[in-house]
Amino acid sequence: MTFQKRAHKILELLEAFGEVEIRQLSSKIGVSEVTVRRDLTTMAANGLLYRTHGGAMKISEVIKPVSxxxxxxxxxxxxxxxxxxxxxxxxxxxxxxxxxxxxxxxxxxxxxxxxxxxxxxxxxxxxxxxxxxxxxxxxxxxxxxxxxxxxxxxxxxxxxxxxxxxxxxxxxxxxxxxxxxxxxxxxxxxxxxxxxxxxxxxxxxxxxxxxxxxxxxxxxxxxxxxxxxxxxxxxxxxxxxxxxxxxxxx
Amino acid sequence: MTFQKRAHKILELLEAFGEVEIRQLSSKIGVSEVTVRRDLTTMAANGLLYRTHGGAMKISEVIKPVSxxxxxxxxxxxxxxxxxxxxxxxxxxxxxxxxxxxxxxxxxxxxxxxxxxxxxxxxxxxxxxxxxxxxxxxxxxxxxxxxxxxxxxxxxxxxxxxxxxxxxxxxxxxxxxxxxxxxxxxxxxxxxxxxxxxxxxxxxxxxxxxxxxxxxxxxxxxxxxxxxxxxxxxxxxxxxxxxxxxxxxx
DNA sequence: TTTAATTCGATCAAATTTAATCATAATCAA
DNA sequence: TTGATTATGATTAAATTTGATCGAATTAAA
CATH class of the missing domain: 3.40.50.10470 (Translation initiation factor eif-2b; domain 2)
Incomplete structure (x- = not known):
């Protein structure tokens, strides 16, 4: 399972649920939590998702910067x-x-x-x-x-x-x-x-x-x-x- | 329950009622009053709401945008x-x-x-x-x-x-x-x-x-x-x- | 004004999550 | 194959989050 494939899966789940937890991702994808965490960090750096404690959220769900x-x-x-x-x-x-x-x-x-x-x-x-x-x-x-x-x-x-x-x-x-x-x-x-x-x-x-x-x-x-x-x-x-x-x- | 989720809930309630009390928020969201207080402080600092004693208020639209x-x-x-x-x-x-x-x-x-x-x-x-x-x-x-x-x-x-x-x-x-x-x-x-x-x-x-x-x-x-x-x-x-x-x- | 009741902010401790380090496994190029 | 690079997982120390507690500050009542 390559990073690309995992990233795709994560985005899919994110699209479906709006938010995901690291533990869920780990078991659903079949890799360790450490790896999931690394994936999320990378994806957050690329602006693909918003990192929360213990998981991640869709960018669109994040409270916007205020006027x-x-x-x-x-x-x-x-x-x-x-x-x-x-x-x-x-x-x-x-x-x-x-x-x-x-x-x-x-x-x-x-x-x-x-x-x-x-x-x-x-x-x-x-x-x-x-x-x-x-x-x-x-x-x-x-x-x-x-x-x-x-x-x-x-x-x-x-x-x-x-x-x-x-x-x-x-x-x-x-x-x-x-x-x-x-x-x-x-x-x-x-x-x-x-x-x-x-x-x-x-x-x-x-x-x-x-x-x-x-x-x-x-x-x-x-x-x-x-x-x-x-x-x-x-x-x-x-x-x-x-x-x-x-x-x-x- | 992450901060982002709680913030969503708080803004939702604020939108509905115009003002909220910490005790209500605490029981509705299912976290301690201390945590709610911390959330409100953070959100107020970001201009998302007005902090009052014992709760928060919706920001009034009176501050006119630059015209x-x-x-x-x-x-x-x-x-x-x-x-x-x-x-x-x-x-x-x-x-x-x-x-x-x-x-x-x-x-x-x-x-x-x-x-x-x-x-x-x-x-x-x-x-x-x-x-x-x-x-x-x-x-x-x-x-x-x-x-x-x-x-x-x-x-x-x-x-x-x-x-x-x-x-x-x-x-x-x-x-x-x-x-x-x-x-x-x-x-x-x-x-x-x-x-x-x-x-x-x-x-x-x-x-x-x-x-x-x-x-x-x-x-x-x-x-x-x-x-x-x-x-x-x-x-x-x-x-x-x-x-x-x-x-x-x- | 004084008093009582809340509420707040700061500090501390427990639980959880994260980042860093290292070792192992997989992949790739020569 | 070998050697080197990369990805993964385990371990542990650091950082975050949360809730509890208590003195200080604020509000409301007398």
Whole structure:
């Protein structure tokens, strides 16, 4: 029984039931659980299914990533406190990147009267800065409706053409080991913006600190300054890795 | 019972009742209250629901999706008639350019269910096609607040990287002598899109026919098809220059 | 305002699942 | 056949998930 055949069988069962358990698969296919687990890992990496604990689900059954508007309402106070502190570092004539995260979006309200240039892939940011003193450069590419953002190869190339003094970015999770993203696209975008900036600000409310996500895309060296409302003792872990930490209270 | 399954159940109940209590969820799903609490926390962090004391609520739809102001509702009937006719020529799998004019914007409503790709520099177009079958590619560059559009060198380069089967464009004025634009930027954008398209549709309500403006940027050879509600005898002037004319009535 | 009752978040322990390591079996090329 | 590469299965340590407990925080009532 080759991997191809097993994969076919797994997808068949998945189509029929919507979800499967490793134990079932093992007995139905006649291979060990270890092998099934390996198969599922491979298939999940190829986007053929969604891995759960003890089994797998059809991709279509997975709760979808939530719209930007909904996410923006979470942890509002903390996000605003973080952004107020970050905005204090922005000077007239700065050129800054703002990514498509819901945290960085809250930065807009604090920079409306600054004479700066903002380069962003976030549609809400563009909209928010519409009638302000800020000059906006919008990154082009494929429009991602769910994230209200622009991604893709063209976006990456666009970013590579520009250079900013500061970048204000978010991540899905951050630990002493590195940075975690919720999707390849977010990771790619974060890397692209960071590499074109003199100083990278990471804006993370407390829920992001110590959290990992499925995609670790870089170590902490990417970041210069961490702005957060988290104030646990393990913040020193970040400082010992060379990050400056701005601690704020909400 | 995995988290994904529980999340499904919770959202289902939330949809049905608008709000749920932890105790209900615990007994209905068959897991401890601690686990339900953890699930709700996670889901709230993802913006899937609002956390309340002792339970959760459905997210209200009050947070409005980003909406761009819709400019000049002039000659609406004529523009809609023109766009309905133009849309009839758009087939599934087409890749089309739509420019930032107020006429071309009206095209959106007629293409929402088509399986096509739209490349545009117009923010209202992006917004309008947000939740449709259409895949949108947004042109990057400097945001022009007044025109709700993207312009500049970067935009021009972006357009040059793509190719479309059809372009749907507007102008400030059109005569037998050529095409007139209201600004350098509009002219530059029109030229760029036209040069990358197999077939150029010019969408002009009657007020544009025979009108000149301060910048004549090209002769009529740029255009393949003129769609208009104008029906004067001098339309033959355009046809004699090689244009096809679609005449519509509003 | 004070008090009582819930609810929450943090911590811990048990059970399960996973990832990593290694040894064995199968496959393939020369 | 031999040697090398790959796939599989067994074993074990690490990580996740879950539920229980208890002080802290929040809500409701007096």
């Amino acid at each position: 930007f508007a909904n996410k923006a309402a979470v942890n509002l106070k903390a996000k605003d406190a973080i952004c107020r502190r970050a905005a204090a570092d922005i000077m007239d004539n700065d050129v800054i990147f703002i990514d498509c995260g819901s945290t960085a979006f809250r930065l807009c309200q604090f920079i409306k009267n600054k004479k700066i240039k903002v380069i962003t892939n976030s549609l809400p940011v563009v909209n928010e800065l519409q009638h302000s003193a800020v000059a906006v450069n919008l990154i082009g590419g494929e429009v991602d409706t769910a994230r209200q953002a622009v991604h893709g190869t063209m976006a990456k190339e666009h970013i590579a053409r520009y250079h900013a003094s500061k970048a204000f970015l978010g991540v899905d999770g951050i630990t002493a080991e590195g940075l975690y993203a919720g999707s390849e696209q977010e990771a790619s975008n974060t890397l692209a913006m960071a590499s074109q900036s003199d100083c990278v600000y990471m804006l993370c409310d407390a829920s992001k600190i110590g959290k990992t996500s499925y995609l670790k895309f870089n170590d902490l060296s990417l970041v210069n300054i961490l702005v957060t409302n988290y104030n646990g003792t393990d913040l020193t872990n970040f400082e010992s890795k060379g990050l400056s930490v701005y601690s704020v209270t909400d | 761009f102001a819709n400019k000049a509702a002039v000659n609406l009937k004529a523009k809609d008639a023109i766009c309905r006719r133009a849309a009839a020529d758009i087939m599934d799998n087409d890749v089309i350019f739509i420019d930032c004019g107020s006429t071309a914007f009206r095209l959106c409503q007629f293409i929402k269910n088509k399986k096509i790709k739209v490349i545009t520099n117009s923010l209202p177009v992006v917004n309008e096609l947000q939740h449709s079958a259409v895949a949108v590619n947004l042109i990057g560059g400097e945001v022009d607040t007044a025109r709700q559009a993207v312009h500049g060198t970067m935009a021009k380069e972006h357009i040059a990287r793509y190719h479309a089967s059809k372009a749907f464009l507007g102008v400030d004025g059109i005569t037998a002598e050529g095409l007139y634009a209201g600004s350098e930027q509009e002219a530059s954008n029109t030229l760029a899109m036209a040069s990358q398209s197999d077939c150029v549709y010019m969408l002009c309500d009657a007020s544009k026919i025979g009108k000149t403006s301060y910048l004549k940027f090209n002769d009529l050879s740029l255009v393949n098809i003129l769609v208009t509600n104008y029906n004067g005898t001098d339309l033959t002037n355009f046809e004699s220059k090689g244009l096809s004319v679609y005449s519509v009535t509003d």
